[in-house]
Amino acid sequence: MVALNPISNYKRLVIKIGSALLVDNKTGLLRSNWLNSLCQDIAKLQLQDYEIIIVSSGAMMLGRQILGLNAKNLTLEKLQACASVGQIALSQNWTNALSKYDLIGGQILITPNITEQRRFYLNAQTTINTLLELKAVPVINENDSVATAEIRYGDNDRLSARVASMIEADCLIILSDVDGLYSAPPQSHENAKYENAKHIAKVSEIGSEIEAMAGASSSHLARGGMITKIEAAKIATQSGTDMIITSGTKNHSLKALIDGAKHTLFSANQCPKSARKRWILGTLEIAGKIYIDDGAAKALKNGNSLLPIGVTKVEGEFSRGDIVAIFYSNEKEIARGLAGMDNIDANLAKGKNSEAIFELFETISRTELVHADNLVLITGNIVIK
Numbered sequence: 001m002v003a004l005n006p007i008s009n010y011k012r013l014v015i016k017i018g019s020a021l022l023v024d025n026k027t028g029l030l031r032s033n034w035l036n037s038l039c040q041d042i043a044k045l046q047l048q049d050y051e052i053i054i055v056s057s058g059a060m061m062l063g064r065q066i067l068g069l070n071a072k073n074l075t076l077e078k079l080q081a082c083a084s085v086g087q088i089a090l091s092q093n094w095t096n097a098l099s100k101y102d103l104i105g106g107q108i109l110i111t112p113n114i115t116e117q118r119r120f121y122l123n124a125q126t127t128i129n130t131l132l133e134l135k136a137v138p139v140i141n142e143n144d145s146v147a148t149a150e151i152r153y154g155d156n157d158r159l160s161a162r163v164a165s166m167i168e169a170d171c172l173i174i175l176s177d178v179d180g181l182y183s184a185p186p187q188s189h190e191n192a193k194y195e196n197a198k199h200i201a202k203v204s205e206i207g208s209e210i211e212a213m214a215g216a217s218s219s220h221l222a223r224g225g226m227i228t229k230i231e232a233a234k235i236a237t238q239s240g241t242d243m244i245i246t247s248g249t250k251n252h253s254l255k256a257l258i259d260g261a262k263h264t265l266f267s268a269n270q271c272p273k274s275a276r277k278r279w280i281l282g283t284l285e286i287a288g289k290i291y292i293d294d295g296a297a298k299a300l301k302n303g304n305s306l307l308p309i310g311v312t313k314v315e316g317e318f319s320r321g322d323i324v325a326i327f328y329s330n331e332k333e334i335a336r337g338l339a340g341m342d343n344i345d346a347n348l349a350k351g352k353n354s355e356a357i358f359e360l361f362e363t364i365s366r367t368e369l370v371h372a373d374n375l376v377l378i379t380g381n382i383v384i385k
């Protein structure tokens, strides 16, 4: 039987790479042959029109080696210094490896306020989308050198799931030192009681039974272990993104996955677009109201963005990224979305065409008040005169 390519139905992929794969445990040095093989796989996928976003760990491990800090328990300050030194090396290695296959890398360092606060979220989302439009490969890590214990993810499993949800990825692929989830925690496999632990190929719902299979973190290099992977799977699947865990230890592990290598698929029961729409529609806190004319209502109905020219009135105080309700003449809310500007700018821009807006605000590059990607129509309420 020919194994099915598990990623054939996806377009946008986030690939998470743990420190244990990138950095040799014994020497603390980067596994450059492995990285080259991965970049070669990425180049092939890009040629097939996949959009690839990398979340790469490894900064701290590389920094430790460079600074010669081998002690086991380093202080937070020293770990942050390691991250700072290691991140430069990590990015350099990514640039070199990607360029071997004519790819360009773009570094993005993220802290939780970026994925959790919508204003930053929109900025990061726009940058990642722009990199993808330019065919560059975003390479993302946590900004470990400034994030303090209270305000950090601490593991790139959850970070990668947040990123995947932020950019509506179709699938998050976690390359790991294990080939998926087993019916017993990984660290207990050698225990006779668990020796018959079975590989789980597909998880459709993450309940307590699945959580129990994860156990505690088993690898001393990676921070994650199976528990944070299950947490990541919850974040991803709730946002409509599927997640795959597969082994990344060997060279060309992405190719191996496509050729049918063992993996666990956590499937989302909705697509990213509908999950995002549900999230926007489900938000109870509306920060502002925007009233629009016939032309704008028609544009929205046709799936276009809301431009300020069609706006007749702006109410409320809101920031970029807040949820606003959009009203048409019959006083019914016809759409809801994330504001692309705050209420002050929206008031200045209303009724103006894009040219006038560019003149008004020298630094902006987009003039949508609500971008089509961040807008949900309440179709039953749209009756255009």
Ligand code: GLU
Pocket: 018, 019, 056, 057, 058, 059, 060, 061, 083, 141, 142, 144, 154, 155, 156, 157, 221, 222, 223, 224
């Ligand atoms: N962000 C950390 C690093 O680059 C890794 C966190 C993790 O292992 O998940 O070293």
